[in-house]
Amino acid sequence: MKYVVSGGATLSFADGTKFELSQGIHDGSAFPAEVKKHWAFKAYAKPLDESELASEQNAEDLAASLMLLAEENNSLKAQLVEHEKTITEQGNEITSLKAQLAADVGKSAENTDKTDSTGGEGAKNAKKQQASN
Incomplete structure (x- = not known):
């Protein structure tokens, strides 16, 4: 007993x-x-008695399981915080890259416009020269 x-x-x-x-x-x-x-x-x-002993053992097992689950939960929460931080940093980087891309596309469009207008005058001069020959 x-x-x-x-x-x-x-x-x-x-x-x-x-x-x-x-x-x-x-x-x-x-x-x-x-x-x-x-x-x-x-x-x-x-x-x-044996049933009380089994209940007592079960309660101890449940308490131990609860402790393990609490530790695992805290670990997962810490991982979640790290992942959220990484996602935020990557989101900020994406926003910055989009801004750079938009600026580069704008510069490229300006250069294309300048080339077209310069190229257009050169073509007119070439036509004038051909007409005079």
Whole structure:
């Protein structure tokens, strides 16, 4: 049989011996018969049946799982913050590149216009020269 000890205690006996009870779940074999018969033993230690033991173990397992999930959640949140930062930086870079592209396209269009107007006058002069020949 298992016992749940709710709090630590020191049991004193008439012959001057003492026995320390520590908090937790203990196997019944950990307690000698005279300790189990001590008047204060039942105040600190309660018998635990198998279903209660299974429930207690299940609760401990769930608590451990919860801790692991909380750590994983915190890790994922940190990763999310880093990814959002990266996305923001890349978005800013894309905006900057679009602005540069627009400026370059504008300059290219200006150069094309200048070339067309210059080329057009050159063509007129060439026609005049051909007509005079």
